[in-house]
Amino acid sequence: MIGFSLDDEHEALRQTVREFATKVVAPVIGGFYQRGEFPYEIVAKMGKLGLFGLPFPERYGGMGGDYFAFCLALHELARVDSSVAITLEAAVGLGAMPIFRYGSDEQRDGWLPPLCHGERLAAFGLTEPGGGSDIRGGMRTTARLDGDEWVVNGSKAFITNSGTSITSVITVLAITGGSGSRKEISSIMVPAGTPGLDVGPEYSKVGWCASDTRPLAFDECRVPAGNLLGERGRGYAQFLATLDEGRIAIAALGAGLAQGCVDECLRYVAERTAFGHALGHYQAVQFMIADMEARAASARLGWYDAAARQVAGEPVKKAAAIAKLTASQAAMANARDATQIFGGYGFMNEYPVGRFYRDAKVLEIGEGTSEVQKMIIARELGLRGGSSGASGHPADLPAETRVV
Ligand SMILES: Cc1cc2nc3c(=O)[nH]c(=O)nc-3n(C[C@H](O)[C@H](O)[C@H](O)COP(=O)(O)OP(=O)(O)OC[C@H]3O[C@@H](n4cnc5c(N)ncnc54)[C@H](O)[C@@H]3O)c2cc1C
DSSP, X not given: OOSOOOOHHHHHHHHHHHHHIIIIIHHHHHHHHHHTOOOHHHHHHHHHHTGGGTTSOGGGTOOOOOHHHHHHHHHHHHTTOHHXXXXXXXXXXXXXXXXXXXXXXXXXXXXXXXXHTTXXXXXXXXXXXXXXXXXXXXXXXXXXXXXXXXXXXXXXXXXXXXXXXXXXXXXXXXXXXXXXXXXEEEEEEEETTOTTEEEOOOOOOSSOTTSOEEEEEEEEEEEEGGGEESSTTOHHHHHXXXXXXXXXXXXXXXXXXXXXXXXXXXXXXXXXXXXXXXXXXXXXXXXXXXXXXXXXXXXXXXXXXXXHHHHTTOOOHHHHHHHHHHHHHHHHHHHHHHHHHTGGGGGSTTSHXXXXXXXXXXXXXXXXXXXHHHHHHHHHTTOOOOSSOOTTOGGGXXXXXXXX
């Protein structure tokens, strides 16, 4: 295939989500953001629209679409707001997807339908207080088998969707055996409300203020042995694959934010005047917007490419890392320029560009920092070793053993 024209189905989805974002999300999300409040009403409407079930088969209540469709929805949501987009991304890409990919028939039938309808949310607990990039080296959370139960102990940090009133399950990565570089890591599903699971208070965040992110603590937290997700000891490999896909979704989100900056600026420079002309009259402003559009378009092509490879069943590791790296850079640069074009109003909560500015930064951090994306790209190019050269440095280890 050459080119990335959307087929009728994808274009119809794009338009539906665009309309939803502009008519339903845009008018109210600023208030939720300023209050630091999770927008349950909007999430319920997204559920009714089928967004949480987009890439899942109809038998689980899904829409039977593909990963490209899911990313397209994220892109159009993030053009207007990133809090709702990340809520969808984490719920589907990190929460429900591992259950769909690695769960037994019973686990899929039990957990997926309410998740696909957006009535409940799933979360993914990988990062720990001691480190997210070197998660394998820094992991301390354990799960031991005691009769027919797993007993989980430890803590997780920054877990999206983990503390909403509709959160149903958190899949947690834990050490289930071995030690040192031979750690056995498995995925265990911990239902919300399980005794021994303490969901901490919502963080006070710089951005994504209308999304839910919390620390978790596990103290002798017991779940049935059947809550193991997939094969014992395969947890780390499962989540490396999950994160490869997740990066495409974050790239779509970043490209959407970058495009949203262009949307807002085009409106603003047509109205705002200075020195007798609309701002859009001045070439310096036009060039800034032209650069923003070029970044947004390149970022969009990056995730289109990675998502198309995912749908075709091709390897995506390098394409996903490139898409995520470049889209997050585009989002940051566009948010900075959009805020500049808005002048003092860019610094006020009244306009969305200030929100975009605060939301863009985390795209260079979550689901693998920009440095981690560069490690992946370098490794995919066959480059090995690292500046530290020290044993234990992530760059010295085999690709499949490290790096979130
Ligand atoms: C709002 C938000 C939501 C999140 N949601 C989730 C979630 O739902 N689930 C989840 O599991 N996690 C989640 N995370 C965690 C996120 O994935 C981590 O923050 C991220 O992976 C980075 O880990 P860290 O914060 O521990 O930083 P560190 O790993 O401590 O890194 C700190 C800095 O050091 C750099 N660095 C580290 N190692 C190297 C190296 N070898 N060479 C060069 N530079 C290096 C990093 O790039 C970074 O700049 C979320 C984070 C945020 C902020």
